[in-house]
Amino acid sequence: MKGKRIVVTEFIDTDALGDLAGFDVDYRPDLADDRAALLAAVAEADAIIVRNRTRVDASLVKAAPRLVAVGRLGVGLDNIDLAACKDNGIAVYPALGANTVSVAEYVITAALVLLRNVYGANAAMLEGAWPRAALSEGGEVAGRTMGLVGLGTIGRAVAERARALGMDIAAYDPNLPADNPIWRQVRHCDLATLLGCADVVSLHVPLTEGTRGLIDASAIAAMREGALLINTARGGIVDEGALAAALRSGHLGGAALDVFAAEPLTQTAAAVFKGVPNLILTPHIAGLTNESNQRVSAVTVKNVKEALS
Numbered sequence: 007m008k009g010k011r012i013v014v015t016e017f018i019d020t021d022a023l024g025d026l027a028g029f030d031v032d033y034r035p036d037l038a039d040d041r042a043a044l045l046a047a048v049a050e051a052d053a054i055i056v057r058n059r060t061r062v063d064a065s066l067v068k069a070a071p072r073l074v075a076v077g078r079l080g081v082g083l084d085n086i087d088l089a090a091c092k093d094n095g096i097a098v099y100p101a102l103g104a105n106t107v108s109v110a111e112y113v114i115t116a117a118l119v120l121l122r123n124v125y126g127a128n129a130a131m132l133e134g135a136w137p138r139a140a141l142s143e144g145g146e147v148a149g150r151t152m153g154l155v156g157l158g159t160i161g162r163a164v165a166e167r168a169r170a171l172g173m174d175i176a177a178y179d180p181n182l183p184a185d186n187p188i189w190r191q192v193r194h195c196d197l198a199t200l201l202g203c204a205d206v207v208s209l210h211v212p213l214t215e216g217t218r219g220l221i222d223a224s225a226i227a228a229m230r231e232g233a234l235l236i237n238t239a240r241g242g243i244v245d246e247g248a249l250a251a252a253l254r255s256g257h258l259g260g261a262a263l264d265v266f267a268a269e270p271l272t273q274t275a276a277a278v279f280k281g282v283p284n285l286i287l288t289p290h291i292a293g294l295t296n297e298s299n300q301r302v303s304a305v306t307v308k309n310v311k312e313a314l315s
Contacts, residue, residue, distance in 0.1 A: 010053070011031075012029050012051065013034075014033040014037075014054070015034065015037040015047075016035055016079065018299075018303045021300065023307070025304070026307060029311075032047055048070035049069060051073055052073065053313060055076075055307075067090045073096050074313060075099065075310050076096060076097070076098045079303060080100065081103075081105065082212065082213075083212070084212060099306065101301070101302040104305045105298040105302055108298035112264065113208050114164065114168065114171070116234075116262035117152070117234060117236065120236075120261070121144060121145040121146070122146075123141070148171060148173065151173065152173045153195075153201070153207045154176070154179075154200075155177075155221075156179055157210070160210050161208075162188065164210070174193070175192045176195050178195050178199075198228060204233060205234065209221065209243055210238070210239055213242050219243070220243050221249075223248035227257070231257060232259035237262070237264065238293070239265060241267040241268070246266065246267060246279075249263075254282055260283075261284070262286035263288075
């Protein structure tokens, strides 16, 4: 719409960006990394479109007096001060459901790779080794229990795929009432019971004061011997040092972390993971595929356009 300004601070699908024709669009995908430039850019913005690296806090809201909408390219809202937005009449639009498939497929893939533990054999094979015996004791997911901490849209998508592979499903979600129909399909557990019965524990909760440090040293110690832990939710939910120690000791059989307490993960912060066996580390990309980026971008652009119309 003529005269309406939209600032896009992180990368977005170019086709979706084209749907903003007619608006005054300031697209700088690295703007999230330059706080001074970001605050200057939003001074006349009617809407901003962000991912997880842009801090939409009280200072940004104060710097953007015309702001009426925040489009979130994703679903996590821990980088957005929702109270400040509400107090200033700013609507926040997460791209609900748009990256569900990508995250669910990441979780299932990680579980399969970690449990089988054979896909790191390239170097040995190329050197002429034949480590067949050493790699012959991997496991199958069929018959094992997938434990879901959080049973929202993504948790349910993981459950559907895990069940198709022959897994039993257990879940903990204090936000779902006991009479919710989903509990007819999934074993309803408290957290302690879930940690004690699951072969794979996958996290699907937001980062809040209630979930910060939820999977701490005591929770990890309560997990089954040889269990796997997968975190595609938010950093800060898992005690990274305690997890590394449990992997080194052999108490846990493997882990996949896509999110970290401090992002980007620095070399110093990553040192805790050096030499840890059967560990997958990825840079907050579980929800990012070509397909999901197109869906997330399209949904976000649609939401912002409607907010400004």
